Amino acid sequence: MRNLSKLLPIWNKKLVIPVVSVMVLFAFVAYVTYEATEAAVEVTVNGDTETVETRAETVADLMQELEINVEEHDALSHKETALITNDMKIVYEKAKEVVLTIDGESTTYYTTKDTVGSFLKDEDITIEEHDMLSVDASKSIEDAMDISLEKAFQVTLNDGGKESEVWTTTDTVGDFLSSQSITLNELDRVKPSKENDVTDKTTVTITRVEKVTELAEEEMDYATVKKNDNSLKKGTEQVVESGEPGLVEKKYELTLENGEEIDRKLLSENVKRKSKDRVVAVGTKVIQNTGLNTVSRGDSNTSKTLYMQSTAYNWNCKSCSGSGLTATGYNLQANPNGVIAVDPSVIPLGTKVYVEGYGYAVARDTGGNIKGNRIDVHLPSKAAALSYGRKTVKVRILK
Numbered sequence: 001m002r003n004l005s006k007l008l009p010i011w012n013k014k015l016v017i018p019v020v021s022v023m024v025l026f027a028f029v030a031y032v033t034y035e036a037t038e039a040a041v042e043v044t045v046n047g048d049t050e051t052v053e054t055r056a057e058t059v060a061d062l063m064q065e066l067e068i069n070v071e072e073h074d075a076l077s078h079k080e081t082a083l084i085t086n087d088m089k090i091v092y093e094k095a096k097e098v099v100l101t102i103d104g105e106s107t108t109y110y111t112t113k114d115t116v117g118s119f120l121k122d123e124d125i126t127i128e129e130h131d132m133l134s135v136d137a138s139k140s141i142e143d144a145m146d147i148s149l150e151k152a153f154q155v156t157l158n159d160g161g162k163e164s165e166v167w168t169t170t171d172t173v174g175d176f177l178s179s180q181s182i183t184l185n186e187l188d189r190v191k192p193s194k195e196n197d198v199t200d201k202t203t204v205t206i207t208r209v210e211k212v213t214e215l216a217e218e219e220m221d222y223a224t225v226k227k228n229d230n231s232l233k234k235g236t237e238q239v240v241e242s243g244e245p246g247l248v249e250k251k252y253e254l255t256l257e258n259g260e261e262i263d264r265k266l267l268s269e270n271v272k273r274k275s276k277d278r279v280v281a282v283g284t285k286v287i288q289n290t291g292l293n294t295v296s297r298g299d300s301n302t303s304k305t306l307y308m309q310s311t312a313y314n315w316n317c318k319s320c321s322g323s324g325l326t327a328t329g330y331n332l333q334a335n336p337n338g339v340i341a342v343d344p345s346v347i348p349l350g351t352k353v354y355v356e357g358y359g360y361a362v363a364r365d366t367g368g369n370i371k372g373n374r375i376d377v378h379l380p381s382k383a384a385a386l387s388y389g390r391k392t393v394k395v396r397i398l399k
Helices: 002-036 059-065 116-122 173-179 382-388
Strands: 039-045 048-054 088-093 096-102 105-111 145-150 153-159 162-168 189-191 203-207 209-220 224-233 237-241 246-257 260-273 278-285 304-313 339-341 352-355 359-365 374-378 391-397
Touching (some): 048 059, 059 088, 105 116, 173 203, 224 237, 359 374
Parallel strands (some): 039 088, 096 145, 224 278, 304 374, 339 359
Antiparallel strands (some): 039 048, 153 162, 189 203, 237 278, 304 391, 339 374, 352 359, 352 391
């Protein structure tokens, strides 16, 4: 019995060693098994990359382990149900909120694109040449970003009679004028008014209004005075003084719309030369009939009136001689006023006349095209002659 009690501690020591060994083995196997189930995964979150050692079974488990809440619009390179493998590369990009306002209408988007341009392209939104984008297309997308896009349209612009099609993104007529750097003067008118909206069906019409002053010299008609003359046969008349029209300078205020005169207002008059009356002697002498046959020759000074076609010329014209001398040798360079070209068979050379709208003149010239009931009035410049045109005038033969 004593021997058994001596052997028991020895036996217990021998029994402990195997038990401990088994426990160590189990622990080692458990450790090796534990380590074997751990995977190294490369995870990129919003552009930042790191390697993560994980025992997560699925991508969803790994996201939860990394405290990443994958939402509807976020971008994830793998399905959440995918099993985790060693050396796996997972990319996660959190979607950013973007508020896009197009022509005043706002829409909220969620995107994982890098730039404004790639976001718009992804949403199939086209930017045309004349559209106005509030930020540059190359700008990086930021969370809670506000982007405005104004789509351009064409407006018909009529400025002073000149019409064109203009691209714009403005809302009102006033903003449209400002965007085109169009200035309205005090008297100018615009239609529609500046407060009106503009659309692609709008025509903006600007009427350019200006007031200018003009000085003009106009002839004053002379009066005809008749005086009895007992030295002349009764029933006859003779011009004693031919008369001379006066000259008055008139100052006008002209109103022009788009360069065209629409109103003329007389401001003042200044008489520069008074008119001289035409004096006509009226015969009162009664000639007794002696029974002899008499012939009345009439009065060579008695005036008559013709209605004739009138044109104008200047001595320096292409078809003229260039010397400035008329057919009668009169120098038009030195004396450019009061000369007309005539058909001598109708109005003899040297005849004094009064031409309506031209004044007193003398028939001193002829012309190849001046035939019959036609005259050509001489004017001091080629420009004045060209602007005269062709007209029917009243011509009074004075002598």
